[in-house]
Amino acid sequence: MQKKxxxxxxxxxxxxxxxxxxxxxxxxxxxxxxxxxxxxxLSAVAWLAYDDVQRLPxxxxxxxxxxxxxxxxxxxxxxxxxxxxxxxxxxRRVLRK
Numbered sequence: 224m225q226k227k228x229x230x231x232x233x234x235x236x237x238x239x240x241x242x243x244x245x246x247x248x249x250x251x252x253x254x255x256x257x258x259x260x261x262x263x264x265l266s267a268v269a270w271l272a273y274d275d276v277q278r279l280p281x282x283x284x285x286x287x288x289x290x291x292x293x294x295x296x297x298x299x300x301x302x303x304x305x306x307x308x309x310x311x312x313x314x315r316r317v318l319r320k
Contacts, residue, residue, distance in 0.1 A: 236263030
């Protein structure tokens with residue numbers, strides 16, 4: 224996705240949310256209103272972080288969602304994961320020298 228597309232989507236969703244909130248019907252619009260607010264906020268955050276995300280390595284972009292899903296499913300996995308990540312970083316730095 225391009226940065227301009229994310230910005231346009233964020234503005235469109237947030238403007239839609241404000242329009243629904245001000246002029247929408249009182250019934251049956253709560254789900255659409257919530258979707259517009261959340262999608263607009265998420266698009267705005269993605270737009271702000273776009274340049275930084277482009278610099279991340281590809282393996283991290285693929286591995287991070289998998290890691291979040293595993294931690295959401297099994298939160299106790301976080302305890303052994305932190306020392307394992309520290310150990311991996313130490314080994315990587317030692318092997319570089």
